[in-house]
Amino acid sequence: MSVLRGYFPKQWKRSIILPIVKPGKEQSTEVTKYRPISLLNIGEKVLKKLLIDRINHHLLSNRPLNENQYEFLSQKSTFDAAMAAKAFVRENLQRKKFVVMISLDVKGAFDAAWWPGILSKLRNLCCPKNLYILTQNYFSDRVAIFHANTYNLERKVTVGCPQGSCCGPGFWNIMYNTLLNLEFSSHMKVIAFADDLAIMMQSKMPSEAEVYANSDLAKIEKWAKENKMQFNESKSKAVLITRKRSNDNINICLNNRRLEQVKEMKYLGIFLTASLHSTNTLGIYLKNPRS
Numbered sequence: 001m002s003v004l005r006g007y008f009p010k011q012w013k014r015s016i017i018l019p020i021v022k023p024g025k026e027q028s029t030e031v032t033k034y035r036p037i038s039l040l041n042i043g044e045k046v047l048k049k050l051l052i053d054r055i056n057h058h059l060l061s062n063r064p065l066n067e068n069q070y071e072f073l074s075q076k077s078t079f080d081a082a083m084a085a086k087a088f089v090r091e092n093l094q095r096k097k098f099v100v101m102i103s104l105d106v107k108g109a110f111d112a113a114w115w116p117g118i119l120s121k122l123r124n125l126c127c128p129k130n131l132y133i134l135t136q137n138y139f140s141d142r143v144a145i146f147h148a149n150t151y152n153l154e155r156k157v158t159v160g161c162p163q164g165s166c167c168g169p170g171f172w173n174i175m176y177n178t179l180l181n182l183e184f185s186s187h188m189k190v191i192a193f194a195d196d197l198a199i200m201m202q203s204k205m206p207s208e209a210e211v212y213a214n215s216d217l218a219k220i221e222k223w224a225k226e227n228k229m230q231f232n233e234s235k236s237k238a239v240l241i242t243r244k245r246s247n248d249n250i251n252i253c254l255n256n257r258r259l260e261q262v263k264e265m266k267y268l269g270i271f272l273t274a275s276l277h278s279t280n281t282l283g284i285y286l287k288n289p290r291s
Contacts, residue, residue: 003131
């Protein structure tokens, strides 16, 4: 009845937040050392699973999501996304072109998902009325309760998808879909695995790739501003990949700050090196890919 009427029980809109220390950050004094895990009501989990499954069925049956999103979709995996990135680099290096790869980091990731933006995108995707109303109702009057030792704090939630929520990944795909559908240059390929976003640019000269990359990043910045999100320029990286011996510096900017240029970049378990001196190797290899 909740699905038909678009009603999400209010008692299921309360989540208990437990801070879990991220591996390797035990000695850190930063608040970001913690990963907030949400403990949710069983009934809420069941209803949200029904909701997101029906939304995904509608999207995949009528308006497929962008093929460059590889996370939270059936018959797609980390390995597929990693191989797509590898194939783009391999193909263009064989054509004796330069490749610029940029890894963008989202500030807050799922915590930054903007509810009005998700609802707007559901309308544009012609989401069935009852599913849209249920989603709208789910986003209203949500409360998070923080527990740490004897300290308790209760706050109203107005943004984000709970860590551990079964519908959070689906809502993230809906929001990110408009980013992947932006009109990028023909030199560019974008690959997304959840919030891991890789921008790859090919050209005959590094300076040309730099121009195209900055132009397309400006479009991404505009999208982020419209969707109340922000990419972290201090954690985002760029690498210039070529078969030639090259000391070229590339000036790639995000939020008016130059991205750090690295010699090696890891993306979903694939390591890409900057300079490839041997024709027998592409300098691309797998190491502990995520499953």
